[in-house]
Amino acid sequence: MDLNETPLCDEPRITELIADLARRIAEGRTPGAPLVMVGIKSRGEPIAHRIAAALGGEIPVGAVDITLYRDDLGKGDQWPVLKGTEIPFSIEAAEVILVDDVLYTGRTVRAALNCICDLGRPAAIRLAVLVDRGGHELPIRADYVGLELAIPKGDRVRVRIRPSDPIDQVVRFPSAPPRP
Secondary structure: OOOOEEEOOOOHHHHHHHHHHEEEHHOOOOOOEEEEEEEEEEOOHHHHHHHHHOOOOOOOOEOOHHHHOOOOOOOOEEEEEEOEEEEOHHHHHHEEEEEEEEEEOOOHHHHHHHHHHHHHHEEEEOOOOOOOOEOOOOOOOEEEEEEEEEOOOOEEEEEEEEOOOOOOOOEOOOOOOOOO
């Protein structure tokens, strides 16, 4: 644990939030369309698996790597690391629940939407996020939100989720203090 981080949500609360997301997704289903889950790599993927498990039944879960769809690709001095898109089912005419850990500017979601639409034409795409921290720069809003926060620009929110991390929690880091 970093000394500057503030815990916002612990493991039992994350479990409750995921169960609530699953309940609301079940209530808002698109009639006649098969339901599939697609998590944005890397932490959206385990959240998507947990939501699917909470929904019960055989709900296909895939993962999308948005690296090549980023609008800042090539602007850094490092080559991007590809994690691979894994969607082993058809999204054609399906209701896709796109899942991410934190919604901030909306740029990650925009990239994921582009990637999904390159794979086919779903009946609908709905966005489920564990945390909406505000500060959107694009006209993107989540259909299903676990935890809504108002975090100042510059501060960071990090979701730690198993198996990507050793613990389930949401933490906040303050913006860096001004340099003298």
